[in-house]
Amino acid sequence: MSAPTARITCSSLSFSWPDGSRALDGLQLSVGPGRTGLIGLNGAGKSTLLRLMAGELRPTAGRITVTGDIGHLPQNLVLDTGLRVDAALGIAPVRAALHAIEAGDTSEERFAAVGDAWDVEERARATLDGLGLGHIGLDRTVGEMSGGECVLLGLAALLLARPGVLLLDEPTNNLDLYARRRLLAALDAWHGVLVVASHDRELLERVDRIADLRDSAVTWYGGNLTAYEEALAAEQEAAERMVRVAEADVRRQKRELAEAQVKSARRRRYGQKLFEQGSVPKIAASARARSAQESAGKQRLLHTNRLAGARERLDEAVEAVRDDDEIRVELPRTRVHPGQDVLVLQDLELAHGARVRGRYELRGPERVALVGRNGAGKTTLLRTLAGELAPVSGEAVVSVPLRFLPQRLDVLDDGLSVVENVARFAPDATGNHIRARLARFLFKGARADRAAGTLSGGERFRAALAALLLAEPAPRLLLLDEPTNNLDLASVRRLTAALAAYEGALVVAGHDLPFLESLGITRWLLLDGELRETTAEEVRAGF
Structure with missing residues (x-):
């Protein structure tokens, strides 16, 4: 009987941070085999979604169903500098058992620890070599490696574990051109479910489909980033055209409503004039007035409903146009x-x-x-x-x-709000001035009062850049x-x-x-x- 196909399904998935800010609300998503590029604006919840899928966070509501093992490479991978490479790869116990057996220890627990992984060292070295880390010995420590090498080491550990589902969060960040090419080659050879959150154009050109996360909903686009951009441009052109049509319809309905009201007023004045001149009997005039009033009411209701419908269609059309x-x-x-x-x-x-x-x-x-x-x-x-x-x-x-914006964005104090962080760099600036500047970096109202530690990577960059530019x-x-x-x-x-x-x-x-x-x-x-x-x-x- 064949093994079930790896898949991740999110049903009515919601997640809120401890401060009450909501990251996802009722998300529906199903991802199967192939390469999926997960994109979206900063703060849309991409990293949060991957962490939920990996089981690192618990949903506030809804559920996640996973078929197959999951491997997750986070955006900011942190490894213990004292950790040995074989431990970081997850093969230290098996390797120790192998060496013990080679030294003559034939105890049952040693063989149990090895299992079927007799070639684990050879596979580990081959995997490291494929990622350009062939010079890294299994006995070296993480502290001897650069940040980019640590990212590749984290990927090597996942490839060795052979999970059915691979979740990668901005994997090319901090990688030089040589390392990027190694990573892309490794992903080209990957078979299974791959979900990669990225803004890297070269990486997104290699995916099979794009999942655009926006307002806790995913819109799917077949093909790579170029196909997505072409499809999105066509969608937006059609949406803007619909806005123009809807705006014209609203103007027409307003005009027709005004014209109907003018006609109704004229009829009332004409009927009143005939009554005052005695040209029409009182009973007939009253009947005509009632009829005109009923007709005017129906016309007014008809045109009011048409105008409301036109405005609703305009709202829907405007909603379809992205204003990121x-x-x-x-x-x-x-x-x-x-x-x-x-x-x-x-x-x-x-x-x-x-x-x-x-x-x-x-x-x-x-x-x-x-x-x-x-x-x-x-x-x-x-x-x-x-x-x-x-x-x-x-x-x-x-x-x-000069001003320096570091790679790790550690200029921010996680325990302080965005406003308070910026104020540290500009102690003479007024609160209103700081908030006005932050609004240009999309920190408006309550968003400016969020703690730096709850910000996404892109939000954190914006806050750090605002602090740098506001400084004197x-x-x-x-x-x-x-x-x-x-x-x-x-x-x-x-x-x-x-x-x-x-x-x-x-x-x-x-x-x-x-x-x-x-x-x-x-x-x-x-x-x-x-x-x-x-x-x-x-x-x-x-x-």
């Missing part, structure tokens, strides 16, 4: 003049070994893309420039006010570490436009080539042991 709010980033007008000193690096040795030999200068409103493999030291360099880390030797001199003095040098990691597609477009209009100097560490190229990058710097100039073509080729 996007962050309206207003970067400070802090122009850096050409030739002005911004940053000088001189014979710099970073805390974890990377070097900047000789002298590097940043002058004027240059736009620098900082690229390199995971673990090369890009974040360390940015933290050194921001003054958070001291260099081992050499110097980094910054001549203008305003930055003439922006340091951004993987800024698009947690943003939905609409917010990435808006951030791109905002940064393109920024008049200061910009240093962006990232692996999202379309985003970097859209910023009008003037210099590409590759950090690979040492810092050196490179080109977009070399970066695109994989260093």
Whole structure:
């Protein structure tokens, strides 16, 4: 008898956070074999849904039915730095039993621990090698690995476990180009149920279908991201056309109602005139007045109902047109003049070994893309420039006010509200000024009073960016570490436009080539042991 096909079904699924804010409300969803791309605006509940599916959260109402084992790779994977690689892969007990048997221990519990997994070490090494982690030994610790390598290690553990259902939450965040290609190749070879929440265009182009999560409901689109965007554009064009038709119908119904009221008034005046002139007997005039009144009432009711129907159709048409709010980033007008000193690096040795030999200068409103493999030291360099880390030797001199937005967004205090967090960076700003600024980042009303610890990844980014831009003095040098990691597609477009209009100097560490190229990058710097100039073509080729 064949094994049942893996599937996840959500029935009337609802979930609320402890503070009462509702993330999902009555969601209906069924996902079967194939690759499903889960998309939606920041805060739509994508990560929450995956955590509910994985059993990490309990529904407030409704239920989740799962056929098959589930493997979940969270958006912000945190591994104990002291954990060994074999333990992170989940094979430490089996491996220990294998080594004991090889050493002569033939006890029954050793064989029971191994079971059928006699080739577990070979499979583990092959899986690691397939993800570009062949240099990572099974006895090494997680603390020796970069953040991107830890993500791939988490995926390797899932692939080794061979679950029927694989749930991935923004898996390409923080991965360099080399690691991204390895991950995509692994997913191409995956058979079973795959649900991946992502804003990564390259990844979403490889899915079989798109699930668009919006207002606790999923709309399905067959095909990849390009097919989704084409279908959505056609839908929106038709919806906007229906709005125009409905608006015209409302105007026509209003006009007809007004005309009917004018005709009714004329008839009443004419009847009253005849009565006053004595041209019509009193009984006949009264009968005519009653008849006219009844007819006018029916006409008024008819046209009122038609107008109400037209307005209802207009409301439905307007509802079908998406009006997705996007962050309206207003970067400070802090122009850096050409030739002005911004940053000088001189014979710099970073805390974890990377070097900047000789002298590097940043002058004027240059736009620098900082690229390199995971673990090369890009974040360390940015933290050194921001003054958070001291260099081992050499110097980094910054001549203008700067702001640094770190990859982990740890500038926020989880226990404080969004408003309170921003106030920490701008103690002289009034509460009304802060709330007005936050409204531009989609934190309106009660949303601005939410605790930072309850925010989604994209919401947290918006709050951190608002704090950075509201701080004084305003930055003439922006340091951004993987800024698009947690943003939905609409917010990435808006951030791109905002940064393109920024008049200061910009240093962006990232692996999202379309985003970097859209910023009008003037210099590409590759950090690979040492810092050196490179080109977009070399970066695109994989260093």
